[in-house]
Amino acid sequence: MKKSSRKKGKAVAGSNISTTYDTSRRDSSSRHYGDNRQYNNHYYGAPMPSPNRHPQNRLEGYVSKGAAHNSLERGIDAPKCHPKTREMVQENILSHIARGKEKVLWLSGPAGAGKSAIMGSIADQCYTERQLAGSFFISKSALSVDRHSKRYIIPTLAFHLLELIPGLRELILASIKRNPSVFDKKLQHQVEILILRPIRELCKTADASEWPRAMLVDGVDECTADEGREYETEYERQESKEANHREVLSALVKLASNPTFSFRIVIASRPENAIEEYFSSLRKGAVARIFLDEMYGPEDDIALYGEAMLTKIGRECGFLRPWYSQVGEALGIEDVPRHLAQQSLGQFIYIATAIRYVQTKSKAPHKLLEQVLNWRSNSNCNAFASLDALYTGILESSPDSALSVKWLRSIPLFRQGDPWLIKFILESSPGQTQYLLGPLVSLVCIVDRRGNPIFHFYHKSLSDFLEDPKRCGTFHITDDDLEGFLAHRHIEILKNKGLQGQVPRKGALDGVLEGVCINLLNHIGHLHKKEYDASHVDWWFSHLRRGLAQHYVKVAYENVHKNCDFLSCGPACELWTECLMRYARQNHWMLPSRERFSGFAVARKPKPKSGKRK
Template identity: 30%
Template sequence: MTVNHIQRHREMGLHILRHAAAGDAFHDSAVRYPQPKCHPETRSQILESLWNWSSRTDPRSTVLWLHGPAGAGKSAIAQSFCQTLEAGHRLGASFFFKRGDSSCGTATKLFPTIAYQLALSKNPSDLRQVISRTVENNPSILDRSLSLQVQTLIVDPCRQALILNLCRRTFPKHPVVIVIDGLDECDSQNIQQAILRSIGNAIRDEYLPLRFLIASRPEPHIRDIFAGPCLKKSHRPLNIEQSFTDVHTYLVAEFARIHTEHYETMAAVHRPWPAAEFIRQLVDKSSGYFIYASTIIKFIDDKYFRPTERLEIIMGTGEPDSESPFGALDQLYTQILVNVPQTIRPRLLRILTVIAAKLDLNFLDIEQLLELKPGDVQLALRGLHSILNMDGENLTVHHASFLDFLDSPTRSGMFYPGPQQRTDFACQILKAFSYKYDDPFINRTGPVAG
């Protein structure tokens, strides 16, 4: 038997894995081009924090949960971090979920894809042969449970490779990182929880030269698993906070680029464009998140229109055309709201009417005002943590643009708090002023002031 034949035989498992992997989910997949990434000179602090985390071996932070509201820039940060890790030969694998995609929207290919990339990486060494032999000896592992896959395809091979390296006295300098982005875009909430449990249970009480970065919206069912027994002691949460400075930097740079690239229609427009006051207003509207700013830039950068006229539409001083400048943003908000069960939507619409009124009320106030049962507001809004801030006493929005969305019937559609909802809400306010007793629950059955 020749050496080449032996080598081909050893790599038979890799060929099996290759067909089971989702190449479209790689961070550098051609299908994802152009990949979202952080604009130069933005997000530097959070990227530095991620790099520092990836260099440590503390078992209490084997997993980092990068979370933030819809449109906060999680995927851009994950993409930029992958590129940084790759340049430093520290990227083990990446998987970017995409909602509704047959390949990247399910969990069936997640761990085979990660195992395939780990086998191709150079660090830690010996993984290629170990993973290939594992799949070759037991191809059915690709159809088994998620927990068995992560243990057999990732954790056990990494442990074996580590033992081989220790025997040779070749110690890995730094852990390699596995990046999983958009977990909330996987096909079901139960599967999302199963993925987290599988990872948490597999790495428990294990020292491995591996780090997992998992990026998602702060959905309640995901938050519950991170707070539960399998991940509570081995993960570190990192919230993507607002950054008005980064959004300002991004807008200034992008407007300068547009001025240069649209030279035929912008030749007579003097720099700096637009005026600093306009940029300040846009930064305020963004609430410090990139989704609003990037949507604006895409709208203004259309080569078939004059940038100055498109900006006037954004600022509300020009004639609007048939194309919505916030189409992508509206689609995002609608996608989140439409996931609320049909049976709860009438109650949701009443609560959205209160939010649109900008009265700054807490949960108890809203329940009393709308004559709901205690806990009804939290139940109706349970799936909206990515657009509403419910951590404190008061109910607030993450993005000021969401209030603009609610205020426009053409943008919010079925979720628009229309005249009937606003009239009913006004009647509830008048009814509240007519109550005789301080306790609202007594007023529901007791007499009111004449």
């Protein structure tokens, strides 16, 4: 068996940070930006709760408050079904929650079919009727890791039950106190400790028939691979992701299968292979299924939604007649809403994006609708052809579409998810965010209602489009080019000794610059011209928090040699090495010997990039 090249370093004095040095070359597909700290072998934007804290505080440390159906993070614009649409499928789901034999219902359908909107409407209905026991809306496009990591799902559902069911709070907290390591266990064990065991105890004295009946988990396919791991190939990352899908589903099915658990669990996801295979492996009758196909008449619902929204736009603009008919007649289209419904190929995300684009007011509504109707695909074999044509047309409306796409590809990589930090790093001049992404607000929300940056993708299908070279064509960016772009942005900030775009308010500037300087650790090993001197490296060092500076200097010393050959360093590497060794001497710190990592990756045989099984 091949020995791992990962070596454990000493913890920084006075901190709970355990440093891990990885001397292997790293696949850029495993990179995320925004954090170089490692807590309990998992990378997150903040430390994990201490086992010595009060049980409720520990539980809340693993609760994703933004994943609840009515959370402020999801906002009032969270996907919901338009009135009079998707009525049949909603009725079937609500009927199953009330009277269904199977305790698990799987709602599935292709990308953009409206699963999250249906789940949002079901959650609202159940909440209104006091039948919602808990909900978790998983979202890969959300910048917070707690929205798409499996570690937060069971604790969040337990927290929702704790808030709703009288007498359960004390039992759950007591169970956490008896099992302080519960949050480091597999999900099946978390289910037993956090939910089933307390419910069994409560059922001895309580009447469960009065409890809410519905528990909703949306977007299981968006649950991501394990954090804190290095993946040699994209295949390894995909394997981890699929394993997490199976673990989440297995935990939820175990929960529902227990006789003391009286709730109905509704799970929504795309029909990914791993998810389909898992449900198929269960005994017959264990899970009820609803697939969003033609039986549920999506075209009629999409046409109804399109007509209602186009009429609303006309009313807001003071148009006296169905204005969209004029646009259609000029293009030879008799029924515009029906035409858009046919173009959508059953994907609600198509009509939703088209309507948002017409609502942008960047031009007169007539002109914007005319553009949408002209963005047609000639392909009949691609299920996403119309959506791809729409995305392409909207992206081309940016004054610098190539740079805009680099921004859109970069944003999900900032794992800490601080929108201000993302804005300050990506901007090379004040106002660039609005300049580049302002025309793309039908694809990504860039400010919240208070005027703060947010960078929220309306749908995961945008990322799917941008990551698939066959779909996005000339907009495709390789992982190496993307890493080069991010490295360039950080190096430019270093050369400038400060931000190039909008400068934050005085009280927040130091924290932002510290975040930028920590992020820079990911990029100093990227090949670049040495267009700066020791004073710039000193500027970097001056913005590190004193108690963590030793740790970051060690990480910088390792990373800066990443692309050196066995015998020599480049000019930038030599400069950084000289400065880092000076800091170490001045503070009596030990640095690892250069031989530990320099040239190591060159000397060994590189691993194949293919993700195929052997």
